[in-house]
Structures are given as C-alpha cells and as structure tokens.
Amino acid sequence: MAERPVPSVPPAPADPADRMTTAAPSPSPSPSARPPASLLDHPLRWRTALPMLLLLIALPPVALLLREEFYIGLATRVLVFALAATSLNLVLGFGGMVSFGHAAFVGLGAYAVGILMQQGVTSAWIAWPAAMAASALFALLVGAISLRTRGVYFIMITLAFAQMLYYLMVSLKTWGGDDGLALPGRSSVAAGFDLASDTRFYYVVLALCVLAFLGIQRLLNARFGHVLQALRENETRMGAIGFPAYRHQLVAFTLAGGLAGLAGALLANQSGFVSPALLQWNQSGLLLVMVILGGVGHLWGGVVGAVVFLLLEEVLSAHTLHWQFALGAVLLAVVLAAPRGLAGWRRGRSA
Amino acid sequence: MQTVAASPSRPPMLATLAAFAALACAAPLAQAADAVKVGLLSTLSGPGAGLGVDIRDGFQLAVKQGGGKLGGLPAEVVVADDQQSPDVARQTADRLIKRDKVDFMTGIVFSNVMLAVGAPTFQSKTFYVSANAGPSQYAGEQCNPYFFSASYQNDNLHEAVGKTVADKGFKRVALLAPNYPAGKDALAGFKRFYKGEIALESYTPLNQLDYGAEIAKMRAAKPDAVYIFLPGGLGINFIKQFVGSGLSKDMTLFGPGFSADEDVIRAVGAPMLGMFNSSLWAHDLDNAANKRFVADFQKEYGRLPTLYAAQGYDAARLIDGAVRDVKGRLDDKAAVRKALEAARFESVRGPFRFNTNHFPIQDYYLRVVTQDAQGRVTNRTLGTVFRNHADAYVGACKMPAA
C-alpha cells in the first residue's frame, strides 16, 4: 500500500484506492463575540433544532385530527431510519470508514427482538438492550478483523460479513428463514403501558432518537469525537502523536453497531416483521445512500438523508407508478450538483 | 486554521420537512362510506408476475361484468404489487388497510407472503378473500374468522396427483418443490396419497431459476416419475431445462394444475405434451357461469384464462354476493362474515360451499396436456379424482368467535 505523505494543509488522498472520504466539512459560521469554533465541532443550533422537535412532537395529534393515523406509523419508520443512518454517519462521515455491511447490525438487532419474543421474552427493558448488545458484539467482531484493512478492501470485507449473516439467517428455518418471522405484538414497557398504540410507540421512538442524537452530538464535540475526525483526516500523523487508529476506530465502530442494533429493535417493533431482507447488501446500500444524500460528515447528515429519501419515496409512489425513476433522477441530480450532500449544500463554500 | 465568514444559513431540514408535510397531506384522504374498497395485493413483477396478473384480470373482469359494481355498490379496486416479498407485502398491506382503509383484501399468490400479511389484516378486522394462497396454517390451527379461501387449500391439488401417480402404478418418484410454506404443503399432500418409494426429495430456494443441480441429482437417482410443484416462471424454466437435458425421455412428468396451465403452455409449447396435472377447474367445465367467464375473458384479454384467473373471478363474485346479502352495510362485520360463509354466488366451478374452516369443499379433476381439435396445445379434462374433497386440516381448526 502506498505511503501517505504528511501534508500540511487539508490533505489530499494519496492512495487512489483509498479515496474514501469527502473533504472536511466547511466550518460552522462563527457568531459575533465567541472565539472561532473548532473545525471538528458540530454545534446543535437550537434555533432550528427546537422548532423541528416541536413539529415532531405535534405530529400525532395533528395526524389524528386529520384522520390520517397511517402517517404516525410512517413517521416512526422515518425516525428509526434516521437513527440507523446517523449511526452509519458516525463511522462513515466522522470516522472515515466506508462500511458496506451496516444493515447487518440493524437486522441483527431486529432479529434479537424477534427471537426473544418468540421465546416468550417481550419486555422492552430486556429485549432492546439485548439487541444493542448483540449488534455491538457483532460490530466488535467485524471491526476487529476488518479494520486491519483499508480502502476498497475494507468495504468488501464488511460486505462479506453482512452477507454471511444474511445467508445464515436465510438457512435457519426455526426463525423463519427466508419467509421471515412475524412478531405477535410489540415489546412491553410496563404493566398497563403497552406500545400497541401507534402514537405511544411514536413518542417512545422519538424520545430514544433524540437521546441518541444528543449523545452522538456530545460525543463528536468531546475529545473522542475530535480524535476520530482527526484520524479520518490523517492517520499517520495521529499515530505519530500518540493516537493509534485501530483502537479508536474500533470503539466507534462498536458504538455505531450498538446504536444500529437499537434502530433494528425499534424497526422490528414498528413493522412487526423480521426477515433476512433487512440484512442484505441492498439495505446497506440504502443506508449509505441516505447518509451520502444527507451529507457525509455533517451532524444532520443521517437525519436529513433518511427523511428526504423516505418521504420522497412515499410521496412519489402515491403520485406515479414509476416513482423509482424519479427517485433515481433526483439522486443523480444531487450527486452531480450537490457534492457535499443536502446538508452541506447551503453551507458556505470553503477550500 | 481557516474560518470562513459565511452567512448563517438554515439547514434545509426545516424547509424540507414543511414541504413534505404539505405534499403528504395532498395524498388521498379517507373514502366515503358508500362504495366497496378492495385492496388487491398481488405479485405483479418477477417470475411469478403472470399469476398475479391473471388474478387481477379475472377479478377486474367480474367487476366490469357487474358494471363497475360489487353487490350493488360502486367498487374501487386498489391494485398493488407485493414484489413476491413478505417484507414489501407487509408494508403495502399496512398502507392499504390504514391509509386507504379497504373493506376487503385479496390477491396474494404466494403463501409465505400470505402468512406475513395475514396477522395484521385479521387484527384490523378486514376480511381477506384468498384468490390463491391457502396455507395449511390457516386451514387448521390458525384458522381465523376473517380469512376465506375462494381457491383451495394448498395440499389439495397435490393430493390429487399423489393419488393419480399411485393409481397409475409408478414405483420410484422424485419430488421437487420450492422451500416455502406452500412447497412444504405440496409435498406433504402428495405423500399423503402416494405411498411408494421416494427416490429424491428436493426443495429449492424460491428465487432459484436454474435447476441444473436438481436435474443432475434426478439423473443420478433414476426415478420413473417426477413430481414438481413450481408455480409460474419457475415451472417454465424447469420444464424447458428438463426437456433440454433429455430426462423427459425416461421419466414421466407430473404436476399440479399451476405448473401446466395456459401460461406455462404458452411459454413451453409442444415439449409439454403428455404432462398430467390436477386442477379444481378447467376451461372446458360445462356450466353456464364458466362458459360466460371463458368467453368474456378471451374477448377482453385475448388469451385463455388460467386457474388463477378463474380464482380471481370467483373471489370477486363471492365478495359481490356477500355485499349484496348485507345490502351494503359493510360495518356490520358479523353480518358480512355470515354472508361470506353462506357463499351465495355462482362459481365457475359449479356448486360452491365452504367447510367450517372457510375453505371450500369441491371436486378435483385430472387433466392432460394435449392438442385440441384446432391443433392448439391445451389441457383436456380426463376425469374426476376427488369428489367433495375437504382438506386434511379442518379437524385442527377451532374457529374463534370474531
């Protein structure tokens, strides 16, 4: 593998096969009095985040008023994918690791919930942490092996692991195999408070997603997050000053896996159905597309990408039979016209 | 380190969310109560597409014959594609039930898709009238007041061929079916009536189209008859490869009606001559409803109907009869159920009645692929294998109160 030169200004990728990441995101605009924000910081901007949160909180009563309960379920699904996409953004955008097997972690979390429910364990307090643990463990295993490679080889090996898990679940007929596993109901949170109601489930999912998102944001602005992003920019230099890449990236990878597992657990509850299709490479590709669409390395990248993609899909499919064509056209336009994804589109241009 | 004094720009998210919320509200709103809404979810793409298209065409022909009405109420049929995926079907069914608020659901071809869609459909108290899938689970232990089969129970057609193969004296049989609930039902049904030696029992993935491996195994196992259950495109591929490999010279090929129906005949043609198959319906059945159906279908679509089309047609007529019986009061679920159970309609099969588990009790015929008087390759009915045949699972069904 070609040696990377130690650059002094924003690094250009030296090894062509290693051309994985986009340039660093533009720095956030600095408000008047405070010192310039670090390149690696990602402020939350409550001015826009808070109204959005209020909008999300108001959604179920509005939907119920319009007698369109279906959209509460849809919104739940969008939130879950936003969580999954954000967890991928953690390793992809901020860690610089292109994982083509992320759907495996989501699917594993979903299966954990499904299998436990089939065995009679319906409590969310047991099943959901178990899902996160299972996915984190699998991510640890995959990361431990894959992170020894780089570039396109990293992509292919993460893909390989995901596909192996997929084929394993297809072959296990006790848990449905190719036909999938239907869940008898949703996880139970407490006696008398069941999640069968779409509205209640939506609020639980919203709360969890907000917590997870805030957690990621805090992490990114803390030392670990800075180290991770710096590693994305220049591993050799970071290694020289005492931050070995492998360890930090593995931690990030495992963490992202765990969060993806949570997303999977919520997804299983939302659709009431788990099947190996959740683990396939097409799903991993879909998650990648969402993150790229929303903006790799931007705090809101995963969320924006998931929201835009899924809503686009829903709206287009209601209006035309050939919506996939329109969807593809939109994606292509975004790639060609908005190189930093949608979240990076409106930001100021920088070197 | 550079900082750029860019003007603060709002992330596009707020704007995008608002825009989409507005667009989403433009989506169809809840329908008025004086129409019948039917969700026809079927396989309209992939190798199984021909089957779904036939069900859809048969169903829509019945609605057209009724002047666009079912049971006197204007009918709105929402057609959707399940892409033969239980995953996609589940989400689409969710949309049909919750967003479009359909009164009846129908159309599913494949049993694995059916089993995924069943539970949420029944839970929402929506009636499902099956135009094909008849999994053994819904005939026995998981029988449900909201499930009605206007077709058959999966095992039945295979039972009929099993009996035929046994009666004809074949000693060694190779079996082949896809590895999903209906495939397992199929071979279970076959083995219920054929008690001879099984030289080979293979299950293939539902999306497998290349049967080279299975044909190689058959060649090595040397059976004297081969029984396949391979619906639609799967059957077309297998039969072509079977004939191409030379095995058809030494082994007689049997199948259920679906593997030897008009769609397969159109694709394979003369190499299929002599294939025996069983069916609950044939286009030459002699009753008034069938004659009208076959004639109208040919006029409307320019081809002979298959078993699937006949079942789709009957499903529509069953719904039509039930809606007429309750005089359009679809909210009274108990009354609709009773009306469906009574099954007051003229089926293209002749007299039609339900068993206690909402599956039909009917006759099964033996057909063979031959050339008719005009030289066309088609099926000819040879005789009746079973009369008033019930399925094997009705005993296990304890129908819960709705």
Place this chain on the structure above:
Amino acid sequence: MTGAGVLVLEQSLNGLQFGLMLFLLAAGLTLVFGIMDMINLAHGSLYMVGAYLVATAAVASDSFWLGLAAGIAGTAVLGMLLEVAVLRRLYQRDHLSQVLGTFAILLMANEGVRMLWGSQPVALNPPAGLAGPVELLPGFLYPAYRLLIIGVGLAVAALLYVLVTRTRIGMRVRAGASNREMARAMGVDVRRLFTAVFGFGAALCALAGGLLGPLLAVQVGMGESILILAFVVIVIGGIGSIRGAFFGALLVGVVDTAGRALIPLAFDHWLGPEAAAGAGPALASILIYLLMAAVLFWKPRGLFPAHG
C-alpha cells in the same frame, strides 16, 4: 458411469458454465474498476438491459443469433453513451459519490426497463437446434445449450487473453490499469480509451445476459444478485486483472454449484430434506464470502494482482 460419478461430472460442467458467465461480467467490472477506479453499481443494469435487448431482437428477427448480435451491439452503444453523458463526471469524485450516482442509475434503469417492457418477464428461448441434449459419454446426456455457453465463454476468455496480452490496445489497457497517471503521461488518449473499455464491458454484459436469458428469466432486477457475486470475484481475483477475474470466476462458480448440490446431500441424513435444502444454498454462499474474506486477509490485492 456410476450415479455419483455422473452427478459430479454434470455438476462440474454446470459450475464451469456458471463460472464462465460470471467471468464475462467480472471482466468488464474489473476493467472499469481497475482503470477508471470507479465503483459501478450499474454494471448489473447493463447485463439486464443487454438481456432485454437480445430477447426483443430475437423475437423480432425470429433468430437467436441475430438477436444476440443486435443486443450486444445495442448495449455497447448504450454503455458508451452512458459513459460519455454521465459516468465521465464521476471518475474524479470519491468512491462514495460514485456509489450514490451509479445506484441512482440502477434505479432509473430498473424503472426504465419496466416502463418499456412491463413488469412481467420476457420470454427468451434457446436456438431451436440446441434445445435438446447431447450424448457426451455413453449414457450421459447433457443439455446442448449449456455446452454452447461453455464454448462461447471459453472462446471469449481466449479472445480477451489475446487482446490484452498481444495487441496494442491491450497494452494500453494494462498500462492504464497499473498506473493511470504514467499511462496518460506517455500519451495514451485516456478519454477515448475509457469510453472504449466501458463499451466493451457493456458488450460482455449483454453477451452474458443474452446467453443466460433462456436458462434464467429476463426480468427487472436480474442484475442485482449477480452484481454482488461479480464484485466478490474481482476482489478475489485482483482488481484490474483479467486473469484474476477468470480464475476468480471459475473458483466462485464451481464452489457455488458444488455447494448447492453436494451440501444438501451431505446434510440430508441428519436434518431431513427440508432443513438440508435450507442449509445447502446458504452454506454454499457463506463459503464464497468466507473465501473472499480469507483472500482479503492474506492476499489483500487478490490472487492475480494487476499492479506490480
């Protein structure tokens, strides 16, 4: 020949046949990845469009061979148009953008085909003379059509070998694969070379699609499952290396076919036919990915790397 012997021989031929078709796809993919350094998720779409064009032309001209020729030519032209119009802009972008862009093209191709030909599969039959069996050994019949595929596959492999190692354009291709900047500096007209390579890859895809059409089904989305296997093949073989694609494809083809036939037989006794049937294809696929993971771990550049 004994039953078991016949089974092994027949499955070996099937594996060879599958592997050679996989090679056609992998060859185009490895060239594009190796020379233009582009991840092309739309490669499977070229295979699909090729199959559709062959099927339509074959039905229209009532001749399989004419249909095949027309389909290959048409797809090559389409591929080159696509390259000039859209894909050229993605070469300088990072791999992620290429993933997104080619994924978008994949969606558009799928839907475009559906709009033009409908959702139902299109029928494609083998040439009339080859629809039956051929007696390879006394008592052993093998489908003539599969033999044709093997023949064509080997011929194309030989042709590619000659092209790449003995001709000037092949030399330029190899130069481009091992060091693009140097090749450009030495005066190779890179843009035209890229378009030609892409068109050639598209033609190979169409050939594979047209040949496999009668065996499988010409349907929307047929490219996706085989695309992922093609990526596995080029990783195992070595990105940019035709020789690697050849041996990688044969290896994958044989492992896959052998696995599908033999593993269920092995498990039949313990698990019964249903469970064995579920385990068989799954294990065969897992084996392939394990193989790839092993190659990546010990020989990351593949078995026959294109670079020095």
